[in-house]
Amino acid sequence: MSSDQVATDEVAGAPDAAPAPEPKPGRRIAPRWLILVALVIVLDVIAFVAFPQVSKTGEAECAFPACFIENSLEFPAPHPVLDLAPSSPVDPAALVTFHPSISNTLLTMWIVMAIVLTGAILMVRGSKLIPGRGQNLIETVYEFLSDFGVGIAGPAARPYIPIFAAAFLLILFDNWIGLVPPVGKIDLLRAPSSDVNITIGMALVSFVIFHVEGIRHLGLGGYLGKFFPIYEFRNGIGAGVIALFVGLIELMLEFVKPVTLSMRLFGNIYGGEVALGVMTTLTVSFIPVALLGLELMLNAIQALIFSVLTLMFIVLAIESHHEEEGQVAEEALDAIDGKEPSGLQPAH
Amino acid sequence: MEHIGAGLAALGVFGPGIGIGILAGMSAQAIGRNPDAAGQIRGIAIILAAFAEGLGVLAIVVGLLAIFIKG
Numbered sequence: 001m002s003s004d005q006v007a008t009d010e011v012a013g014a015p016d017a018a019p020a021p022e023p024k025p026g027r028r029i030a031p032r033w034l035i036l037v038a039l040v041i042v043l044d045v046i047a048f049v050a051f052p053q054v055s056k057t058g059e060a061e062c063a064f065p066a067c068f069i070e071n072s073l074e075f076p077a078p079h080p081v082l083d084l085a086p087s088s089p090v091d092p093a094a095l096v097t098f099h100p101s102i103s104n105t106l107l108t109m110w111i112v113m114a115i116v117l118t119g120a121i122l123m124v125r126g127s128k129l130i131p132g133r134g135q136n137l138i139e140t141v142y143e144f145l146s147d148f149g150v151g152i153a154g155p156a157a158r159p160y161i162p163i164f165a166a167a168f169l170l171i172l173f174d175n176w177i178g179l180v181p182p183v184g185k186i187d188l189l190r191a192p193s194s195d196v197n198i199t200i201g202m203a204l205v206s207f208v209i210f211h212v213e214g215i216r217h218l219g220l221g222g223y224l225g226k227f228f229p230i231y232e233f234r235n236g237i238g239a240g241v242i243a244l245f246v247g248l249i250e251l252m253l254e255f256v257k258p259v260t261l262s263m264r265l266f267g268n269i270y271g272g273e274v275a276l277g278v279m280t281t282l283t284v285s286f287i288p289v290a291l292l293g294l295e296l297m298l299n300a301i302q303a304l305i306f307s308v309l310t311l312m313f314i315v316l317a318i319e320s321h322h323e324e325e326g327q328v329a330e331e332a333l334d335a336i337d338g339k340e341p342s343g344l345q346p347a348h
Numbered sequence: 349m350e351h352i353g354a355g356l357a358a359l360g361v362f363g364p365g366i367g368i369g370i371l372a373g374m375s376a377q378a379i380g381r382n383p384d385a386a387g388q389i390r391g392i393a394i395i396l397a398a399f400a401e402g403l404g405v406l407a408i409v410v411g412l413l414a415i416f417i418k419g
Contacts, residue, residue, distance in 0.1 A: 076416055152391045260402050267405030270412070305398040312395075 175299035214317030360407025
């Protein structure tokens with residue numbers, strides 16, 4: 001306790017002891033920022049007066065915190081834009097329902113896909129040896145992603161960098177479009193990755209990709225041998241049973257992968273939107289800007305994580321499990337080279 | 349009742365918080381000890397933080413389900 005007291009005293013006393021700060025050269029910008037902040041507050045008050053909150057549940061008055069928050073939250077299930085099966089009603093209390101419809105998240109995702117695709121095509125069309133501005137940008141992005149992916153997943157990941165980069169860009173803009181104001185506030189548009197259906201779809205795509213790649217590289221027998229290692233019985237009954245058990249656990253983990261992939265993305269983006277909505281309703285409108293900046297960064301990291309995990313799962317799937325069979329000669333040589341001096345190598 | 353359940357589910361965020369804290373401290377230590385490998389360590393730290401954070405997000409999802417899906 002006493003040490004805390006001393007510390008705070010020191011902090012409190014510090015400005016007195018320090019010489020008065022000189023006026024900084026950037027001081028002249030300050031009035032402009034003050035005017036901006038004042039404008040935002042005035043706009044906030046006008047909006048608050050001109051567009052009063054209406055209770056969704058039909059009550060007469062809208063009490064400040066609860067009803068306001070209720071209005072700014074979005075339900076986890078998306079709003080259907082085009083109902084493909086209007087005759088079958090949806091049970092609102094059910095956790096999992098099947099109802100074919102084109103939801104607002106799907107529509108937004110198509111818009112994002114169109115934007116990203118046209119942007120990428122326009123930027124790389126007519127590629128030159130000396131790149132223009134657009135080509136430069138996309139080359140920088142691709143090189144960064146390529147270096148990052150290869151640095152994390154190893155040189156075996158090089159053929160899969162295009163999948164990784166495409167997934168990253170799509171998910172990045174899927175996440176970011178939720179921060180653009182009209183998206184998420186009107187029924188037609190909503191951030192695609194804040195809908196669990198979309199993220200499960202993406203996770204299933206990556207699930208199919210890494211299993212297909214694993215079978216393509218190891219063959220069906222070799223790939224199944226990862227999960228049902230019957231050949232281990234050569235080393236005795238005990239080793240075989242243990243290997244079979246480990247293989248079963250690995251098989252179960254394969255099905256956990258898409259679940260965690262989809263839930264991580266959905267939870268982060270949806271949780272972020274809920275937090276942003278609550279902050280926006282409870283405070284003056286320029287305070288959530290800090291949270292908005294945080295969300296901008298977190299969304300980018302989530303996109304990176306989804307795509308990097310996809311890449312790593314592919315690399316894990318294509319590498320063979322055991323040394324005796326299906327080993328590429330180069331990898332074996334590397335292993336032999338690396339095995340002897342590994343304890344002696346200097347850290348670099 | 350649902351709200352109490354949601355609050356209890358949100359307690360699940362404690363664990364990943366501690367985990368990410370340990371991970372961040374350790375990776376900062378590692379970078380300080382070996383600054384040349386900073387890029388590599390940072391990449392691994394981000395991925396591992398995502399793994400730890402995924403568990404916290406599962407807790408949040410359970411809480412949201414408890415609030416929104418009233419059986």
